[in-house]
Amino acid sequence: MPQAAAAQLTTAPNIEAPDDFYEALIEAHQGLSTDQSHAFNARLVLVLANHIGSLPVLREAFAAAARQ
Numbered sequence: 001m002p003q004a005a006a007a008q009l010t011t012a013p014n015i016e017a018p019d020d021f022y023e024a025l026i027e028a029h030q031g032l033s034t035d036q037s038h039a040f041n042a043r044l045v046l047v048l049a050n051h052i053g054s055l056p057v058l059r060e061a062f063a064a065a066a067r068q
Contacts, residue, residue: 009060 015021029037049058 007054007057009057
């Protein structure tokens with residue numbers, strides 16, 4: 001079975017419409033309490049982490065987020 005190429009975290013701008021993404025993210029939080037908003041963010045992180053699927057890439061993301 002061929003080995004997949006090692007995935008790396010994409011840190012260069014990569015969102016097709018960043019302003020539209022930001023607007024959609026803000027809209028997703030509309031009407032939520034602070035606790036609900038935090039819970040939504042936690043669920044969103046888990047959904048996106050599952051989509052990424054690679055622990056090494058996720059570890060790169062953790063490190064990148066810690067540097068911000």
